[in-house]
Amino acid sequence: MAIINTGLLTKGLKSEFFNRLEATKTHYQDLSTRVTSTTDRETYRWLGTVPQVREWGTGRLAKGLRNESYSIENLKYESTLEVDRDEISDDQTGQIRLRVAELAERAATHKDFLIAQLLANGEMAGNDGYDGVSFINANHVSGASGTQSNLMSFDAADVAEPTVDEFKEALKAAISQMLGFKDDQGEPMMTTASGLTCVVPTTMLFTASEAINSTVIDNSTNVLHGIARVIAFPWLTDLSKWYLLKTDGVVRPFIFQDREPIEFNALTEDSDEGFRREKFLFGVRARYRMAYGYWQFAVRTDFI
Numbered sequence: 001m002a003i004i005n006t007g008l009l010t011k012g013l014k015s016e017f018f019n020r021l022e023a024t025k026t027h028y029q030d031l032s033t034r035v036t037s038t039t040d041r042e043t044y045r046w047l048g049t050v051p052q053v054r055e056w057g058t059g060r061l062a063k064g065l066r067n068e069s070y071s072i073e074n075l076k077y078e079s080t081l082e083v084d085r086d087e088i089s090d091d092q093t094g095q096i097r098l099r100v101a102e103l104a105e106r107a108a109t110h111k112d113f114l115i116a117q118l119l120a121n122g123e124m125a126g127n128d129g130y131d132g133v134s135f136i137n138a139n140h141v142s143g144a145s146g147t148q149s150n151l152m153s154f155d156a157a158d159v160a161e162p163t164v165d166e167f168k169e170a171l172k173a174a175i176s177q178m179l180g181f182k183d184d185q186g187e188p189m190m191t192t193a194s195g196l197t198c199v200v201p202t203t204m205l206f207t208a209s210e211a212i213n214s215t216v217i218d219n220s221t222n223v224l225h226g227i228a229r230v231i232a233f234p235w236l237t238d239l240s241k242w243y244l245l246k247t248d249g250v251v252r253p254f255i256f257q258d259r260e261p262i263e264f265n266a267l268t269e270d271s272d273e274g275f276r277r278e279k280f281l282f283g284v285r286a287r288y289r290m291a292y293g294y295w296q297f298a299v300r301t302d303f304i
Contacts, residue, residue, distance in 0.1 A: 013097065013264075014264050018104070020100075020104035024104065026108055027112050028114075028254075028256060030197070031197065031252060032253070032293065033256065034258055037258060037288075041073040042071070043070065047293070048294070073289065075288070075289050077110065077286050078286075081100070083279070088280065100282060103282070111256065111290055113235055118290060118291075119233075119300075122134060122136035127292075135292045137151065144182075144185055145186060146186075150181075150298055150300065151299075152301045153301070153304045154170040154301055155303075156240075160203060161203065163207070164214070168211040168212075168224055171212070174244040174301050175244065177299050178193075179193060189294070190246060190297070195247045195249070196228035196229075197230075197231060197246075198243070199245060200233075200236070201237070203239050212226065240302055241300060241303075242300070246298075251293050251294050253292070254291065254292060255293045256289075257288055257289040259288050263284065265284075266280070
């Protein structure tokens with residue numbers, strides 16, 4: 001969608017859009033590994049292939065790429081506002097600019113929304129990780145890893161509103177589970193409990209935050225103090241499920257495949273729409289894909 005009108009209206013709204021876009025708080029940058037894409041799809045064969053360092057011995061022992069292949073096709077996204085010409089002429093309170101600012105916020109948080117969908121649907125058939133089974137699965141197997149599960153359950157009196165102590169114990173179990181994961185060489189995937197993030201539904205935000213950040217519980221030191229940060233996603237509608245992610249690895253739980261960045265375009269009075277229908281169009285367009293990375297850096301806990 002090319003910019004037809006380059007007058008003050010379009011320039012002003014474009015500036016408003018990108019200022020709001022840059023100011024909007026998002027989380028996808030921390031939860032995903034960004035990969036620059038140059039074609040319509042990218043194929044990944046390097047996930048889980050790095051061998052352990054060994055003594056030189058008789059010389060180098062090279063490990064090639066695995067046969068597991070993970071292909072991700074880029075998708076195109078858009079969102080468009082239609083504004084009547086008279087609305088712009090009569091707009092004395094800046095409502096059009098407010099709508100454009102809201103459009104920027106929607107565009108900025110779209111990648112967070114996609115991550116929330118990948119988490120919520122991670123156990124469903126067809127939502128596969130690089131090892132060929134669903135991202136959240138009790139039967140992950142890759143090379144010499146053995147069978148591993150990133151699906152856990154934990155008892156709670158009220159599954160939708162666990163207590164602080166219940167969440168604390170569930171977090172301990174999830175961290176222990178993640179620390180035990182092995183790669184396709186049979187080596188530990190992670191050696192320290194660093195870079196941990198709890199992604200929870202909004203109803204669990206304060207419980208999770210208190211469980212992690214309170215200094216003293218029952219007159220003893222809280223061993224979990226500061227061990228993870230908490231993010232609440234409003235798109236997580238199953239209130240009994242939450243996710244522990246490791247987000248400081250080279251490869252993270254998700255891959256952000258970046259093909260074409262967000263554009264803001266306009267069709268105004270000099271366009272066919274503007275002349276015949278007196279409708280101005282303001283829209284965004286981008287091409288990218290949010291996909292699964294390392295399942296070993298994600299554990300889902302269900303309160304039951």
